[in-house]
Amino acid sequence: xxxxLFIPCYIDAFYPQTGIATLELLExxxxxxxxxxxxxxxxxxxxxxxxxxxxxxTEALFIRNFSKYDVIVSPSGxxxxxxxxxxxxxxxxxxxxxxxxNTYELVEFIHDVLKVREFPWAxxxxxxxxxxxxxxxxxxRTASMSELGEPFFSKPKTLLSAVKGxxxxxxxxxxxxxxxxxxxxxTEEAVSARMGLDKVTDHHDAGAEYIVSADxxxxxxxxxxxxxxxxxxxxxxxxxxxxxxRA
Amino acid sequence: xxxxxxxxxxxxxxxxxxxxxxxxxxxxxxxMRQKRDEQMHIMPEWQELREQASRLKEHTLAHLPQYxxxxxxxxxxxxxxxxxxxxxxEHNRIVEKILKDHGHSSIIKSKxxxxxxxxxxxxLEPKGVSVTETDLGERIxxxxxxLPSHVVVPAVQKLxxxxxxxxxxxxxxxxxxxxxxxxxxxxxxxxxPVLLSGDTGMTGGNFLVAETGSFVVCTNEGNADLSANxxxxxxxxxxxERLVPRMADLGVFIRLLSRSALGSPITQYTxxxxxxxxxxxxxxxxxxxxRSERLGMDDFWTSLKCIRCGACMNTCPVYRRSGGQSYGSVxxxxxxxIIDPTFNxxxxxxxxxxxxxxxxxxxxxxxxxxxxxxxxxxxxxxxERHEIPFVKREIMKMAGRLLAQPTMYRLAISGTEVALKTMxxxxxxxxxxxxxKHRELPHPVKETFHSWYKKNRLNRxxxxxxxxQA
Amino acid sequence: xSDETMSARDVIMQRxxxxxxxxxxxxxxxxxxxxGDQDASPERFxxxxxxxxxxxxxxxxxxxxxxxxxxxxxxxxxxxTAVPEVEGTLRIEDLETHEQADKVDVMVVxxxxxxxxxxxxxxxxxxxxxxxxxxxxxxxxxxxLSKNELxxxxxxxxxxxxxxxxxxxxxxxxxxxxxxxxxxxxIRGAQGVRSLSVIWA
Numbered sequence: 001x002x003x004x005l006f007i008p009c010y011i012d013a014f015y016p017q018t019g020i021a022t023l024e025l026l027e028x029x030x031x032x033x034x035x036x037x038x039x040x041x042x043x044x045x046x047x048x049x050x051x052x053x054x055x056x057x058t059e060a061l062f063i064r065n066f067s068k069y070d071v072i073v074s075p076s077g078x079x080x081x082x083x084x085x086x087x088x089x090x091x092x093x094x095x096x097x098x099x100x101x102n103t104y105e106l107v108e109f110i111h112d113v114l115k116v117r118e119f120p121w122a123x124x125x126x127x128x129x130x131x132x133x134x135x136x137x138x139x140x141r142t143a144s145m146s147e148l149g150e151p152f153f154s155k156p157k158t159l160l161s162a163v164k165g166x167x168x169x170x171x172x173x174x175x176x177x178x179x180x181x182x183x184x185x186x187t188e189e190a191v192s193a194r195m196g197l198d199k200v201t202d203h204h205d206a207g208a209e210y211i212v213s214a215d216x217x218x219x220x221x222x223x224x225x226x227x228x229x230x231x232x233x234x235x236x237x238x239x240x241x242x243x244x245x246r247a
Numbered sequence: 248x249x250x251x252x253x254x255x256x257x258x259x260x261x262x263x264x265x266x267x268x269x270x271x272x273x274x275x276x277x278x279m280r281q282k283r284d285e286q287m288h289i290m291p292e293w294q295e296l297r298e299q300a301s302r303l304k305e306h307t308l309a310h311l312p313q314y315x316x317x318x319x320x321x322x323x324x325x326x327x328x329x330x331x332x333x334x335x336x337e338h339n340r341i342v343e344k345i346l347k348d349h350g351h352s353s354i355i356k357s358k359x360x361x362x363x364x365x366x367x368x369x370x371l372e373p374k375g376v377s378v379t380e381t382d383l384g385e386r387i388x389x390x391x392x393x394l395p396s397h398v399v400v401p402a403v404q405k406l407x408x409x410x411x412x413x414x415x416x417x418x419x420x421x422x423x424x425x426x427x428x429x430x431x432x433x434x435x436x437x438x439x440p441v442l443l444s445g446d447t448g449m450t451g452g453n454f455l456v457a458e459t460g461s462f463v464v465c466t467n468e469g470n471a472d473l474s475a476n477x478x479x480x481x482x483x484x485x486x487x488e489r490l491v492p493r494m495a496d497l498g499v500f501i502r503l504l505s506r507s508a509l510g511s512p513i514t515q516y517t518x519x520x521x522x523x524x525x526x527x528x529x530x531x532x533x534x535x536x537x538r539s540e541r542l543g544m545d546d547f548w549t550s551l552k553c554i555r556c557g558a559c560m561n562t563c564p565v566y567r568r569s570g571g572q573s574y575g576s577v578x579x580x581x582x583x584x585i586i587d588p589t590f591n592x593x594x595x596x597x598x599x600x601x602x603x604x605x606x607x608x609x610x611x612x613x614x615x616x617x618x619x620x621x622x623x624x625x626x627x628x629x630x631e632r633h634e635i636p637f638v639k640r641e642i643m644k645m646a647g648r649l650l651a652q653p654t655m656y657r658l659a660i661s662g663t664e665v666a667l668k669t670m671x672x673x674x675x676x677x678x679x680x681x682x683x684k685h686r687e688l689p690h691p692v693k694e695t696f697h698s699w700y701k702k703n704r705l706n707r708x709x710x711x712x713x714x715x716q717a
Numbered sequence: 718x719s720d721e722t723m724s725a726r727d728v729i730m731q732r733x734x735x736x737x738x739x740x741x742x743x744x745x746x747x748x749x750x751x752x753g754d755q756d757a758s759p760e761r762f763x764x765x766x767x768x769x770x771x772x773x774x775x776x777x778x779x780x781x782x783x784x785x786x787x788x789x790x791x792x793x794x795x796x797x798t799a800v801p802e803v804e805g806t807l808r809i810e811d812l813e814t815h816e817q818a819d820k821v822d823v824m825v826v827x828x829x830x831x832x833x834x835x836x837x838x839x840x841x842x843x844x845x846x847x848x849x850x851x852x853x854x855x856x857x858x859x860x861x862l863s864k865n866e867l868x869x870x871x872x873x874x875x876x877x878x879x880x881x882x883x884x885x886x887x888x889x890x891x892x893x894x895x896x897x898x899x900x901x902x903x904i905r906g907a908q909g910v911r912s913l914s915v916i917w918a
Contacts (some may be wrong), residue, residue: 009650012696013660014689019696023704035700038653044649046643048604048623050630054647061651086623134605147562147610148294149287173277177564181603186681188601188640190260191568193685194602196274198568224686264843275901292752309739312730325885331726365802383907384898398896407900427899431907438908443815459882469853469894476850476886477815487729495749496879498872502753502834512765512872513835513891516909522885535729543736611804687792 003033004069006103008076008216009041012050014218021243022075022106028155028243029116033073036065038164043089044082048182056089059096067095069174071113072103073120075239077136077215078182080105085139106239108142111155118162121244125165129208129233130157131199133215134177142214146175156214156238163241169208194224200233210234212241250593252634253575255601262404262570272404273568279400279561282510283611290506299499301615304552307490308542312456314490315533321460325522328530335365338534342367342449342482345530346376351446351482357464357471358382359451360398360555361484361534363577364590377447379441381470383434389416396571396579399508399557404570438470441496448474452485452520453554455531458493461521462531465504465514472518479527483520488542488551500554503613507558517666541589546624550585552614559608561616565601576596581608585621588629596634599625660695725881751876755869757833759917762867766915769892770905774859774914782825782916786859789914790823797821799846800861803918809848818851824860824910825859831881831915834870837891838862838915841884849886858893858910861918 003026007019017033019135026033042062043055062083066072074080083103090096110116136142143154160166179185179195186192200222203211211233213219219235226233236245263269287293319329332338346352354371356362356378368378368389380386384401384715386392390413395401404409407427415422420433450471454463462483464471475481491497505514523529542548560566560580571579576587576595584602587595599622608618629635647658682688694702723731763773776785783803797812798805803825810851812818826845828838838860845852852858868874873918880887894909905911 007696009656010659010689014692015692016692016696016699020699023700035704037695037697037701037705040653040656041650041651043647046647048626049639049643050600050626050628051640051643051647052627052630054643056647057651058647061653134603134607138606138610145610147607148285149284151394175607177603177605177607179564179603181605183639184600184603188256188259188565189681189684189686190256191565191601192603194263194269194568195564196686214669220689221686224682224688227687228685270901278901290753293752295752299747299750299752302744304744305739306744309737309741311737315730331724331729333725333728381908382898383896386770387898402898403901405900407902410899427902428904430899431896431904435906435908439819442908443819461881466896467891468868468894468907470907472853472888473850473908476853487733492746493749495872495875498875499752499869500752501871509897512768513837513889515769515887515890515892515895517837517891519881519884519886519889520889522888523844524849533729535725535732539729539732539736542733543738545738548738603722669865 001031002070003031004066004072005033005035006039006066006072006074006079007035008074008079010220011076011216013236014220017239018075018216018239021237021239021245025239025243026073028121029110033187033218039065042079042082045081045182047082047086047089052089055156057089059090063090063096063099066099070102071109072099072105073109074096074103075106075214075237076217077105077133077140078217081135081139084130104135105140105214106141107136107156107159108140111159117158119242122162122242123164123244123246124241126209126247127167127169127207127213128160128210129169129171129203129206131152131178131203131211131213131215131218132156132175135196137175158240160212169206170208171202171204173202178218178222180218184220192221193225196222197229200226200231204231204233208233210236212236212238214238250591251554252597253594255569255575258573258575259569262573263568268406270566271406272570275403276561276567279509280611283507283558283561286506286510286512296499296503297613297615300503300613301552303491303496304498304614307492307551308488308551310550311487311490311542314492315487317457318325318460318490321458322367322531325460325461326529326530327460327522330530330532332532332534334536334538337367338484338532338536339370341532343371343374345480346447349446352376353445354378354447354449355381355442355474355477356449357451357466357474358385358401359449359484360395360577361451361486362449363395364536365534374645379445381438381442382466382468382475383431386434387413393572394452394577395554397557397560398555398578402573408652434489442473442477446474446478447480447482448478450475450481450483452483453504454496454497455485455490456494457490459521460555461519463497464518464520465516467515469516472516475520476524481523481527482530482532484532484534487535487538490585504554504556507556507611507613537589541586547585547621548590550582550614550621552616553582556613558611558613562607562611564605564607565603569601581618581622585618585625587633588625592629592632592634596629599629657697733863735896749876750874753870754834755873756867757867757873759864759867762831762836764852765834766892769836770895771836771892771913771915774916776916782861782918785916786823786825793822795820795822797824797855799824799826799844802861809846809851812848812851815850815854818848818854821855823857823859824852824855825861827861830866830868830891831862832871832874833867835891837889839878839880839887839889841880841887843884853909855910857912858914860913860915862915864917
């Protein structure tokens with residue numbers, strides 16, 4: 001299986017350790033993953049702003065970069081959601097369909113495709129609050145949604161439960177959006193920041209030392225809100241914990 | 248009506264400034280969502296009910312002309328006068344004429360979103376007709392001259408102290424009352440004489456039943472039963488999409504409506520009107536006002552399935568923190584954001600962007616409207632029609648170009664890296680002003696993933712290859 | 718014909734027929750469903766009624782209905798009755814004005830049936846002797862209900878009870894008038910009756 005690694009722009013620029021952990025984790029799990037050097041973005045910022053036409057060239061570049069792989073894996077739920085569900089600014093050729101069908105968010109790839117449940121090298125002796133981004137929760141469906149009353153399941157929690165020493169905080173509103181929303185974070189900054197502060201406060205009040213998520217974009221926003229308001233909580237991507245980070 | 252785009256972001260920011268209001272609003276609506284969840288959890292058939300409700304509504308909308316004809320015929324047989332209004336203005340003229348024919352001039356009225364949509368009070372009051380809202384929340388909004396904040400709890404953005412001040416102005420009560428019971432009692436006492444002297448009763452309606460020519464009004468206060476039955480003239484206004492085919496279908500909708508809205512098993516009063524009372528006269532006005540046009544929109548027609556429960560508003564994290572007034576419309580929250588642009592695409596062009604597209608609204612909708620997907624589609628429609636700000640359009644165009652060219656993109660990224668490390672804080676926060684207003688920026692890093700990969704994998708692979716070759 | 722010369726009805730119908738997006742064949746009429754708990758027991762009714770803010774009024778040993786009402790409302794100045802079982806101080810048929818009804822302390826009526834799921838009771842012009850508004854003007858409401866006239870849930874109600882097809886006015890009251898429009902505080906007795914009590918009879 002030839003894996004193409006998609007590291008979105010903000011991870012590339014601000015959270016390289018998440019990209020590194022993703023790659024190393026895949027390698028630990030016996031996979032060969034390659035990072036195409038010409039990659040930029042999936043086109044989501046333009047598409048979510050309604051400017052779908054402006055995403056066309058970016059989507060085309062994405063296909064040029066990734067169509068040669070059997071699967072594409074990314075540590076970003078929201079980007080994968082865009083590729084899978086909304087990537088339609090370009091013509092839907094066989095190549096495009098192949099890419100859209102075979103792009104996975106890291107947790108679902110490990111959980112559903114590799115079906116790995118053990119990470120013997122991983123130990124994280126901390127209480128964590130799990131943040132499911134809205135894209136992983138309600139689009140990729142990697143966890144049960146509180147609005148539907150469905151039986152509980154959580155792919156990220158299943159994976160994290162194999163990590164030695166970890167424990168989970170129970171926030172009051174586990175499924176509440178943190179308010180990032182891509183360009184929403186700047187177009188409606190006041191509401192967005194309020195939601196972010198409420199989110200980190202909820203986790204902190206539940207005793208979480210860390211917020212862990214499969215979406216760095218949500219955490220970038222939450223971290224900004226926590227730091228500005230002095231909420232003492234740290235942030236870590238699930239890839240880093242599964243890869244063996246201790247703190 | 249002003250055509251200027253509703254400044255939702257600014258109005259929401261203002262709403263957030265007052266801690267007690269902000270906090271109460273969020274918690275109150277969240278509590279309604281929690282109560283809704285409790286009802287769902289004790290009903291294993293919940294998802295089946297939603298599916299049935301959705302299919303019934305879709306069927307009805309696909310056959311709307313037949314069902315409207317069937318309703319009209321049956322209602323007429325029952326002795327109800329049926330009127331049709333193409334738009335709000337025509338609706339208001341119909342009401343005016345009915346009143347004129349009877350020499351009437353005072354309407355007592357239960358809560359109805361559609362008469363607000365038609366701006367009926369604004370039309371009738373200058374003509375000497377008094378219109379008194381009898382629902383407590385709607386009355387508060389009327390006295391304050393504000394649109395309803397929420398489809399079910401119109402004054403949910405207010406605290407007891409706000410209501411006390413308003414009532415003091417109009418009912419001569421103590422402006423410092425802090426007991427909601429005392430205020431509700433003041434409203435009851437003020438409303439009774441008005442109810443007893445009103446010459447015309449008006450209600451909205453939640454459902455029209457084609458099979459029997461009847462309509463259903465759901466309230467908790469019982470004010471619709473008083474408003475409709477006290478005078479000898481009852482006028483009910485309903486949108487043409489309110490239809491259900493059969494009486495038996497009401498079981499599905501009534502079981503979902505109040506549970507979705509407030510988390511109560513049913514509204515205190517579920518009232519079925521089928522013919523005028525003895526000696527009375529009954530009129531039903533069926534209003535289009537853009538609905539037929541919406542039914543022709545491939546991407547948006549299912550928004551007509553809405554039964555106005557407000558569940559999407561209660562769950563919406565943006566609505567809970569913005570307040571209903573920030574939507575500048577009769578219909579606020581997620582459902583408002585997808586139907587308001589059908590009334591005025593420019594004025595309400597900001598509303599589909601007042602969302603993080605988290606999708607919770609879609610999950611709670613009892614008739615399964617794909618609300619967040621329609622928000623996404625509206626963004627596209629509005630961008631294509633140039634109904635989004637010029638600056639945003641330009642930024643997106645530039646971003647689209649930049650992200651399509653790896654070399655230029657790399658240059659830009661390295662620029663950011665340098666900027667984050669070297670630029671003084673105030674310059675950065677001005678440049679990235681909206682982000683930085685209430686948030687810190689991400690921390691600068693030593694190197695991008697891109698350069699790490701180049702160093703640690705590409706070069707390593709190359710070295711290994713060279714070693715193997717050697 | 719242009720919009721100007723056609724009736725509003727015809728214009729709306731024409732618009733609907735011309736533009737409608739959903740196609741008829743794609744959306745067949747789903748069959749009527751009966752879902753969920755259909756338990757029609759008095760115990761379920763009582764629990765639901767309590768949840769909706771209503772209450773049961775049970776007769777003590779040897780006590781008649783009217784005695785029980787007088788016991789529950791000792792301050793009552795008048796008792797308006799729509800049932801033969803209770804004599805009261807005035808009969809609903811004798812109410813001549815709404816102002817008279819506005820002064821009624823307690824009204825007693827018989828419900829056609831009750832719904833166990835919601836604690837709802839059904840009243841129409843038949844039970845109200847055409848005094849549709851007067852029942853809502855009274856301060857308190859007593860409802861006589863037969864245990865034999867209970868349906869399980871709202872599906873059962875609409876499918877089994879013919880009153881929905883025969884009544885001109887039919888209200889399902891589940892508990893008393895209520896509001897939570899001021900700061901979310903639940904208040905019983907907003908505009909209509911302040912309390913609703915059911916007596917099995």
